[in-house]
Amino acid sequence: MHPLVVAGLKFRFVKADSVFIGENRGGWIYAGQRPRHEVKCPDFYIMNSPLTLQELSNILDSELSPEDETTWNQERLTAIISIMNQALTEISHELDSDYQWEIRCPTQSEWIHAKNCEQIILQTGMKEILADAVSSNYRGAMMDGRPRRFEGRGPMQWHTATMEIHPKNPSIYALSSAPMDRQNIGLSVRLVVTPIRQGSPRIVPRSADYGANIRSELFWTTMLGVIPSFAIPWFRGLGDYVTEGWVNLLFGGLCVGFVTGAFWRPRRPVITYEDGVQQ
Template sequence: MDIEWEVIEPGKVLLGSDNRTVLFGGIGPKHEVKIDYQFEISKYPVKNNLSDKLILEGCEIASESEWSLAAKQQKIFGNDETEELSDRVNNSYWGKICDGRSFVSDNWIFGVGRRWEVGRCKGFQIEKNGNKSEYFRLVRNKIVLNESQKTNTLPSSPNKSKLLIEEILICFLAGIIPSFIWAYFNASPKYIYEGWLNLVFGGIFVGFFTILFWRPRTKTWLIKEI
C-alpha cells in the first residue's frame, strides 16, 4: 500500500482547554505550540502492520502538536478510524515543551488519540493497558531539534494560590451570600442567629457544586508568555 504524504509548513497552533469544569472541561491548560520545522505527515491514518514497518525505516508516530498543525493546514483526513498519537498524558499539560515534540508526562494514565466519524475528528483517550491501536499517524523528514537550544516550556504546575483564592470567592458569591439572602427573606431571625453555621456550610457546598458546570475560563498560555 502506498502512503500519501503531505508537507506541513512551520507554524503555530493552540492545544488544550481553558474550561476546567467537571462536565464540560478538557485537558488544560490551553497553550500555544510553535513548530519551527517543516515535516511530512501521512494524509490518512496508517494501519499498525504497515506503520511498524515504516517506523523501522525511520518514520515516527506524530505528536499531538504536529497532528494539530497539520489539521489546521487542512492536510490530514480519516475514514472512521481511531488513530493513536505519541503523547502520553496525566490529566494536564503542565511542564510541556511547546516546540512540537511529543509530551510524555510522568506516571501517565492515557495516550492521546483521535477518532474520525463521518469525516470529522474529535479527541480520544487511548487506555494505558488496552490493546494495541489499529491505526497510527506517521511523520517523516523533519528537522531534528537541538536539545540544547532555548525551548518554550509551560510551568510545572498551575498557580495554586490563585486557584484557592478563586474558589473561596466563588463559595462566597455563589454559595454563602445567596444562602443568607434566602434565609433573610424566608426564615426567622432566630433561625439565622442559631443556624448561621449551617448556612455557611450549605453555601460552601453549593459553591463547590458549581464546579460541575461553571468556572471562569483559565489563562491561555501564548509562546511569548512562556
C-alpha cells in the same frame, strides 16, 4: 509544496505555524485539559490518511491478514518506523538540509495543526496512535511540537496517547490512550516526516499560581453559594432561621459553591510560547 514520497507513501506538506492546545475553562471537570497553551510547529509532512493494509504489506514485503491493519503494539510500531527511517535517508536530498529529519507518529500538536490545515482525513471510530506519552494534564508539555516523554513510573509508562475519533461524526475527537505492551485492536497509524528538535525544549510551566486559584475559589464559593444561602431565607422573612440555623446555611452554601466549581469558574490564562519555561 509538492507531496513527499517515502517508500511509496505520500506525505502532504504542512506549513509552520502556531496551534493552541487544551482548555482554559475554569471548571474542575476541565482540570485534566489545562492549561491552554501555544505550540509552535515547524514545517513538516504528514500522511493524508492512516496506513492501509496494502501499504503495510508493501513496507514489510509480505502478505498480511486483514486484522493486521488495525492491530498494533510497540514492537510492531517500532519496526515499521525503523524501516521508514531507513527509506527516508534515500530521499533526504529533497528535504531542507538545515535540519535533521525523522519519521514517526505525529504529536498531538502536529496532528491538530494538520487537521486545522485540512491536510488529513479522519476515519470514524478509530484511535490514531500519537508520539506523546500519557500525562494527567498539560503542565510540562512541549511547546515546540516534539514528543512528550513519560514522567514517573508505573504501568502507564507502557501506554501511548491516541486521538480517538467519534464513531459517527469525524469532526468530534478526543485525546485518549492505549497500552502498547500488548496487542491492541482498533488502532491506526499515521506517520509524519518532521524535523528533529534540537537543544533543550521550552515547556509549559509545571506549577500553577496556587495562591490566585485559592483566592478565586474562596471568592466564587462565597458569591455563588454562601451569600445566596443566607440571603434567600432573609428576604423571605425567615430572619430567625438565619441567626439560629446559620451552621446549616453555611454548610449548604459551601456545598453549592463547591458544586458550581465543577462546571464554572472564570477562564484561566492562556500560556503563550514566550511564557513557557526553557529547560
